[in-house]
Amino acid sequence: MNMKRKKIANYAFNAVVLTIAVLMLYPVLWLIFSSFKPNTDIFQTATELFPRTWTLDNYVTGFKGIGGIPFMKFIMNSLTIALISTVGAVVSSAIISYGFARIPFKTKGFWFACVLVTMMLPAEIIMVPQYLWYNFLGWVNTLLPVTAIYYFGQAFFIFMMVQFIQGIPVELDEAAKMDGCGRVQIFLRVIIPLLKPSLATTAIFSFYWRWEELIGPMLYLTRPDDFTVSVALKQFLDASSASNWGAMFAMSVISLLPVLIVFFMFQKYIVQGISTTGLK
Structure with missing residues (x-):
């Protein structure tokens, strides 16, 4: 009976x-199947998941892009920004986290608290001062406002890595010191190899956040040639004329692929981080 x-x-x-999974995935499935519906049928058959008539016209139209600029150009722009920003976020956050976790200095608690406070600061508060500052520096309409700031660390990643590094035994650092390693060598040879799961998590989240970002590119990149995927998708919708929902849905499906590829490339490191808590 118990069995x-x-x-x-x-x-x-x-x-x-399974029911919860289907409910969560249904919007994504609806998006994918709607991208194969004729543009006129998308909302007329919105309650039907599968298309009555399958078509690839939305993908053909979507890849033609906007204003004579092919959609692949927007994908390359987003990839460039996301990769540059992700490298900066991972490297800078790791270095800063090592300083907070391992190097003793005065007022360390105060500065770490300041880092945590920035996580609670709404982005809208600093949006106008940031724009004025970037405009003064002549950075508007360049990649610097949407990439350079991530080379100074990000609060969420710093907090996450500090907790991870603090879970690594200090005895490993002391053993490396006995072998003649300095701070830099300890960081590169001891901390970084054990920090891989946290670095992978940072890379995934940073890539995803930069890939989907809309406000930053809209503010600082005003030339159509510099538009990212998020901005380009918005251009398919026009309040003053007909909106091309089919092309937007099709390109939205295409824009999911890089994020999925990055996730599946690094997911094993996330699993390692959960199962080993940074120790091997």
Whole structure:
């Protein structure tokens, strides 16, 4: 009887989890299948998941782009910004985190608290001062406002890495010192190899956030040739004329691919981080 109850409980649990998964994935599935519907049928058959008539016209139209600029140009712009920003966020956050976690200095607690406070500061508050400052520096209509700032660390990643580094035994640092390693060598040879799961998590989140960012590119990149995927997708919708929903849905599906590729490339490191908590 106990075995039978356990089986029933497992089946019920799996059924509930599967139902929740379907509900969560349904909007994405609807987006994918709607991208294969004729533009006129998307909302007329909105309650139907599968298209009545399958078509690739939305993808053909979408790849033609906007204003004579092919959509691949926008994808390359987003990739460039996301990769440059991700490298800066990972490297700078790792260095700053090592300083907070391992190097003793006065007022360390105060400065770490300042870093945490910046996570609670709404981006809208600093948007205008930032724009005025970047405009004064002549950075507007360049990649610097959407890439350079991430080379000074990001509060969320710094906080996450500090907790991870503090979980690494200090005895490893002391053993490296006995072998003649300095601070830089300890960071590169001891901390970085053990920090890979946290670095991978930082890379995934940073890439995703920069890839989907809309406000920054809209503020600082006003030339159509510099538009990112998020800005380009918005251009398919026009309040004063007909909106091309089919092309926008099709290119939205294409824009999901880089994020999925990055996630599946680094997911094993996330699993390692959860299962080993930074120790091997």
